[in-house]
Amino acid sequence: MAAGEELTLSGHIQHHLTNAKMCTVDGSVAFNKACSEVGFWTWHIDTLAWSIGLGILFLWIFRSVANKATVGVPGKLQCFVEMVVEFVAANVRDTFHGKSKLIAPLALTIFVWVFLMNLMDLVPVDFLPAFAGWVGATFFGMDSHDVYMKIVPTTDINMTAALAIGVFILMIGYSIRIKGVLGFIKELTLHPFNSPNIVVQILLIPFNLLLETIALVSKPFSLALRLFGNLYAGELIFILIGAIGLAQLPLHFVWAVFHILVIVLQAFVFMMLTIVYLSMASSDNH
Amino acid sequence: MELVLGLKYIAVALLIGFGAIGTAVGFGNMGGKFLEACARQPELAPSLQVKMFILAGLIDAVAMIGVGIAMVLLFVL
Numbered sequence: 001m002a003a004g005e006e007l008t009l010s011g012h013i014q015h016h017l018t019n020a021k022m023c024t025v026d027g028s029v030a031f032n033k034a035c036s037e038v039g040f041w042t043w044h045i046d047t048l049a050w051s052i053g054l055g056i057l058f059l060w061i062f063r064s065v066a067n068k069a070t071v072g073v074p075g076k077l078q079c080f081v082e083m084v085v086e087f088v089a090a091n092v093r094d095t096f097h098g099k100s101k102l103i104a105p106l107a108l109t110i111f112v113w114v115f116l117m118n119l120m121d122l123v124p125v126d127f128l129p130a131f132a133g134w135v136g137a138t139f140f141g142m143d144s145h146d147v148y149m150k151i152v153p154t155t156d157i158n159m160t161a162a163l164a165i166g167v168f169i170l171m172i173g174y175s176i177r178i179k180g181v182l183g184f185i186k187e188l189t190l191h192p193f194n195s196p197n198i199v200v201q202i203l204l205i206p207f208n209l210l211l212e213t214i215a216l217v218s219k220p221f222s223l224a225l226r227l228f229g230n231l232y233a234g235e236l237i238f239i240l241i242g243a244i245g246l247a248q249l250p251l252h253f254v255w256a257v258f259h260i261l262v263i264v265l266q267a268f269v270f271m272m273l274t275i276v277y278l279s280m281a282s283s284d285n286h
Numbered sequence: 287m288e289l290v291l292g293l294k295y296i297a298v299a300l301l302i303g304f305g306a307i308g309t310a311v312g313f314g315n316m317g318g319k320f321l322e323a324c325a326r327q328p329e330l331a332p333s334l335q336v337k338m339f340i341l342a343g344l345i346d347a348v349a350m351i352g353v354g355i356a357m358v359l360l361f362v363l
Binding site for chain 2: 009010013014017222225226229230232233237266268269272
C-alpha cells in the first residue's frame with residue numbers, strides 16, 4: 001500500500017496479492033517498490049522461499065520415513081507415506097504405458113509438492129503476512145505496509161509456469177528419446193491429416209504443423225493456468241471473506257472445507273496430466 | 287472513467303456468468319452419466335469415481351481461470 005493511502009478493501013487485497021520482490025538496482029540489492037522499474041530480472045523471494053522450504057520439508061519427511069522404515073508394525077507416519085507412495089504408484093502403473101524409472105518419482109514429487117504448496121492456502125490469510133509485517137517493522141525499521149508476503153507459491157503464475165515448463169521440457173525430451181528427432185518431426189508434420197498421395201501429403205504439412213504445434217504448446221499453458229487460476233481465485237475469495245467482519249467465521253469454514261477438495265484435486269490433476277502427457281510423448285503409435 | 291468502470295463490471299459479470307454456465311452444463315452431464323453408470327454397474331463405481339474427479343478438475347479449470355481473471359479485473363486493476 002502506498003504511503004498516506006487510507007485502508008481500503010482494494011488496497012488490502014492488493015497488499016495481499018503482491019509478492020516480495022528482490023532485484024539489483026545499480027549493482028546493489030533492492031527490494032519491493034524499488035523493483036517496479038526493473039522488469040524481467042526480479043525475484044519473488046517469498047514464492048522462492050516458501051516453495052523451496054516446502055520442497056525440503058517434503059524430502060525430509062519422506063526420507064526420514066524411508067530410512068526408518070520397518071517390516072514390523074509400522075508407525076502412523078510410515079503408513080501414511082506408504083499410502084501416498086502406493087496411490088501414486090498405482091496411478092502411474094495404470095496410466096503410463098512404457099518403461100521409465102523417472103515417471104513414478106516425478107509424479108510423487110509433483111503431487112506432494114504441489115499439494116503442500118496449495119495447503120498454504122488454508123493458513124488464515126492475515127497470519128503470516130501480518131507476522132512478516134511485524135518482524136519488518138520491529139527488527140528492520142520498515143513500514144509494516146511495505147512488507148509483502150504471499151505465502152501460497154502456487155498463486156504466483158511464475159511458480160506454476162516453472163512447473164509446467166519443466167514438464168514441457170520432459171515431454172519433448174521423451175518424444176525425442178523414444179522416437180528420435182526424425183520421429184518427433186514426423187509426428188509434428190504428418191498428423192492428423194495424411195494422404196497416400198505424396199503431393200497432397202506435402203501440401204498438408206504446414207497445416208498439420210500448425211495444428212500439432214498449437215496442441216503441443218497449449219499443454220503447458222493449460223497446466224500452468226489451471227493450477228494458478230484455481231488457487232488464485234480461491235485465495236482471493238478467502239481474502240474477500242476476511243474483509244466482511246465477524247460473519248467471516250462460518251463462511252471461512254464453509255469455503256475452507258470446499259477448498260480442501262480443490263487443493264487435493266488440483267495437485268492430483270497436475271500429477272495425472274503430467275503422467276498422461278509423458279505417456280503420450282513416449283508412446284510410439286500416434 | 288465512469289464508462290470504463292461500468293464496462294469493467296459488465297466484463298466481470300460476463301466472465302463469471304458464462305464460466306458458470308459452461309461448468310454447470312459440464313458437471314450436470316458428467317454427474318448424471320456417472321450416477322447412471324453406477325446404477326447399472328455398481329462394481330465399477332470406485333474406478334469411475336477417480337476418473338470423474340480428474341474430469342471434474344479439468345471442467346473446473348477453465349471456469350476458475352475465468353473467475354481468477356475476473357477477480358483481478360475487479361480488485362487489482
